[in-house]
Amino acid sequence: xxxxxxxxxxxxxxxxxxxxxxxxxxxxxxxxxxxxxxxxxxxxxxxxxxxxxxxxxxxxxxxxxxxxxxxxxxxxxxxxxxxxxxxxxxxxxxxxxxxxxxxxxxxxxxxxxxxxxxxxxxxxxxxxxxxxxxxxxxxxxxxxxxxxxxxxxxxxxxxxxxxxxxxxxxxxxxxxxxxxxxxxxxxxxxxxxxxxxxxxxxxxxxxxxxxxxxxxxxxxxxxxxxxxxxxxxxxxxxxxxxxxxxxxxxxxxxxxxxxxxxxxxxxxxxxxxxxxxxxxxxxxxxxxxxxxxxxxxxxxxxxxxxxxxxxxxxxxxxxxxxxxxxxxxxxxxxxxxxxxxxxxxxxxxxxxxxxxxxxxxxxxxxxxxxxxxxxxxxxxxxxxxxxxxxxxxxxxxxxx
Numbered sequence: 299x300x301x302x303x304x305x306x307x308x309x310x311x312x313x314x315x316x317x318x319x320x321x322x323x324x325x326x327x328x329x330x331x332x333x334x335x336x337x338x339x340x341x342x343x344x345x346x347x348x349x350x351x352x353x354x355x356x357x358x359x360x361x362x363x364x365x366x367x368x369x370x371x372x373x374x375x376x377x378x379x380x381x382x383x384x385x386x387x388x389x390x391x392x393x394x395x396x397x398x399x400x401x402x403x404x405x406x407x408x409x410x411x412x413x414x415x416x417x418x419x420x421x422x423x424x425x426x427x428x429x430x431x432x433x434x435x436x437x438x439x440x441x442x443x444x445x446x447x448x449x450x451x452x453x454x455x456x457x458x459x460x461x462x463x464x465x466x467x468x469x470x471x472x473x474x475x476x477x478x479x480x481x482x483x484x485x486x487x488x489x490x491x492x493x494x495x496x497x498x499x500x501x502x503x504x505x506x507x508x509x510x511x512x513x514x515x516x517x518x519x520x521x522x523x524x525x526x527x528x529x530x531x532x533x534x535x536x537x538x539x540x541x542x543x544x545x546x547x548x549x550x551x552x553x554x555x556x557x558x559x560x561x562x563x564x565x566x567x568x569x570x571x572x573x574x575x576x577x578x579x580x581x582x583x584x585x586x587x588x589x590x591x592x593x594x595x596x597x598x599x600x601x602x603x604x605x606x607x608x609x610x611x612x613x614x615x616x617x618x619x620x621x622x623x624x625x626x627x628x629x630x631x632x633x634x635x636x637x638x639x640x641x642x643x644x645x646x647x648x649x650x651x652x653x654x655x656x657x658x659x660x661x662x663x664x665x666x667x668x669x670x671x672x673x674x675x676x677x678x679x680x681x682x683x684x685x686x687x688x689x690x691x692x693x694x695x696x697x698x
């Protein structure tokens with residue numbers, strides 16, 4: 299069976315990190331989200347992958363190449379305009395002759411869930427469903443006797459089901475007949491769920507395959523922290539670098555090659571530290587933290603439940619909590635990313651979340667800077683010494 303991975307989208311709700319990479323390439327647990335999808339496909343026995351790419355496609359293609367490193371075969375198809383998932387799937391119609399799998403590239407999924415849906419060999423379509431707490435953010439799937447009866451996009455009301463579409467499908471080539479006949483929606487996009495509704499209206503039987511296996515999606519910035527903690531917890535602990543005498547490691551901690559944990563540092567897992575990192579001395583790293591390769595964390599800094607992307611330079615006496623620090627960010631001494639309940643402005647709406655800062659790639663932060671909870675700092679910003687950041691900063695902003 300071939301798998302089609304949809305990886306063409308931007309992920310605008312995850313800015314500033316999608317300014318410089320597609321959503322699927324945001325690292326959680328020190329690996330791009332898309333890598334977990336490929337690993338799960340390979341573990342479930344699917345090695346022939348068609349990757350639909352578009353926005354900043356070179357980031358994906360340079361990283362994964364032909365897929366050989368992951369034990370799979372990847373070919374790429376470009377979606378020149380991001381007009382939705384159905385439009386993306388239409389781009390591969392000439393490459394499909396048999397039943398195939400479709401999977402979104404921006405979810406963390408367990409291989410067991412994929413094995414469940416690929417067992418479905420009858421009918422023309424099957425949808426993987428999962429149970430979530432906040433179903434109104436997804437497509438709710440109404441079922442009866444394991445058959446799909448309706449898909450409701452982001453429904454409102456208290457009586458809706460918590461069973462939602464996981465964005466993983468098994469199709470026969472019949473799906474392309476519906477994709478080709480579709481008209482663009484009011485949203486300006488063609489969606490796979492629109493094609494499925496049309497199939498339902500014409501009497502096609504569509505199976506619902508419900509799974510309780512791990513499935514995580516990052517709709518918003520704070521979801522990345524949950525996804526990061528979950529993926530780290532699943533990793534097998536290993537120490538490939540050097541842990542100096544006097545450093546303490548408690549619980550499952552991964553330390554990459556050529557990384558050094560210096561004396562006096564205290565790390566409580568689950569924590570993941572990449573290759574070529576210098577940590578300490580006297581640094582505290584607490585659970586749910588991933589640190590990308592080529593990072594340095596200077597003495598007397600505390601980091602908890604955070605993502606540090608690669609090439610970050612964190613100075614001494616920093617306190618970083620529930621924050622996402624982008625690639626190539628540098629901080630001065632006494633920087634604080636304060637965590638707490640915040641109202642975050644996204645999609646022209648205020649949303650409540652508990653998180654610290656989101657700092658875009660290649661931002662420079664000077665000494666004695668405080669960023670208030672939930673504030674979003676764009677890419678390539680410059681924040682001078684002694685500043686308290688109380689508002690979001692657009693890309694390329696300097697604040698003195």
